[in-house]
Amino acid sequence: MKILLAFASLAAATAAQAQEPRVPSGMQWLYGSGEGAATSIQAYHAFRDYVVAAARHRPRDSVVLADGATLAAPRFLPCGRRPLAVVLDADETVLQNLGYEYDDASHPGRPYDQERWNRWERTGANAVAPIPGAVTALRAIRRAGVTVIFNSNRLAAAAAENEAALNGAGLGPARHGSTLWLQGDAAPGSAKDPRRAAISARYCVIAMAGDQLGDFSDLFNARGLSVSDRRRAAATGPLAGLWGNGWFVLSNPVYGSGLRGTIDEVFPADRRWADPQQGNR
């Protein structure tokens, strides 16, 4: 299993030699590795196949949760005769924020700064790239007659620049107010349910994609939901069957609400091991 770790050590040694900051593992995996690229290509193959098939048989229900739904007892909005759409997050779902993360990797230890991110939105449109697999999948989905809508927490105040980032990467058309919804639309704040509700008033949403559970329902961001309860709600509850069947997740180990938890929260108490030789080392 672990033999290939030698490569990582070698890379770390090379970086140290050149006095260059070491790239965090999550970024190496997501932006640099064949494995990371394969993962998003696989997700977009599944997304495209699912959407093209669903467009043919016209599902009765949307994949957006209805008012009053809970994680334990989900209910979905009925579709009526509304036209079909898919809803995707932008950052690390369809867009790789390469320029921003390059700058971040170049300044290790620097805390997150919302103002820096806002400057990135305003000036970084040329330093992004599409997530591998996204462009061809979105093209096939539009060809099947399904509208592609982005629901992002980028700022409505930078709508033109955010349109430019998506359209420049070949992911568009993204047009604020119709196919692009941003923070500040429908309601203030980062909750995405109000925007999903507004989109659902006009469309039957047959699939969603995102790298954060909040891209599917704000219920996953409820205050007080423990790390293990949140994982359980996604993995073993009634919603687990949706992954790859209406809800499509993109891997993002670089940032976000999944990067939480102490040792006791991440590792179950009944699955622990101590090296029997540890005392000798």
Next chain:
Amino acid sequence: MKILLAFASLAAATAAQAQEPRVPSGMQWLYGSGEGAATSIQAYHAFRDYVVAAARHRPRDSVVLADGATLAAPRFLPCGRRPLAVVLDADETVLQNLGYEYDDASHPGRPYDQERWNRWERTGANAVAPIPGAVTALRAIRRAGVTVIFNSNRLAAAAAENEAALNGAGLGPARHGSTLWLQGDAAPGSAKDPRRAAISARYCVIAMAGDQLGDFSDLFNARGLSVSDRRRAAATGPLAGLWGNGWFVLSNPVYGSGLRGTIDEVFPADRRWADPQQGNR
């Protein structure tokens, strides 16, 4: 996008307060988050659906590369009339090594030690768990008449303990020499092509799953393959169409051959950004 980072900072602060080592982000994501669990469930839904469908129409060709194939010009083994099988890696493909990674997270900065890993193989069988989604998918695949075979770089010398880890997690039957192939089988060393060839002499392999590109072909581990060439071979070459269509990748940002690369290797030169306000901070 980034608002939820507040959670991560909060967790870091809590860990620091308790004098507990901070869990690396990759482990938080893979073992602790709903996003990580959703990703593997999605991959196993796709794997199961693909295999059950392929078992019905009996493909002419295997998904194992033939002798003489290259990444640029792949060719596949013909299936003949051999019975159908799938081949999966074990660690972080079907098995979560929770006990080992718990111990690792508890000792930050400690370098990798192959002997410690070997002790884990011999004594850790009770501290693993199945990857979310794997157990039900493998059950459906066996029900469709397809043999499930594991091809792992765990050691043949610890065959009984490695069988116990897989079988105890509900992933078996794993039997060394038939449904479990280990390092030392077929040829010495960690290359998996010799074992794939030996399995292919008896079976038509209709799908493979792994968290490392070497779980699909040793060609990805060729010496001298740069970080960007390796990503390109997986993402844009003739093999890119296989992800989710015969080759199934599980996300692993915790260890492995994808965790390589300096800033210049991970981030393309034409997608860089510098914060225009950086001088002020």
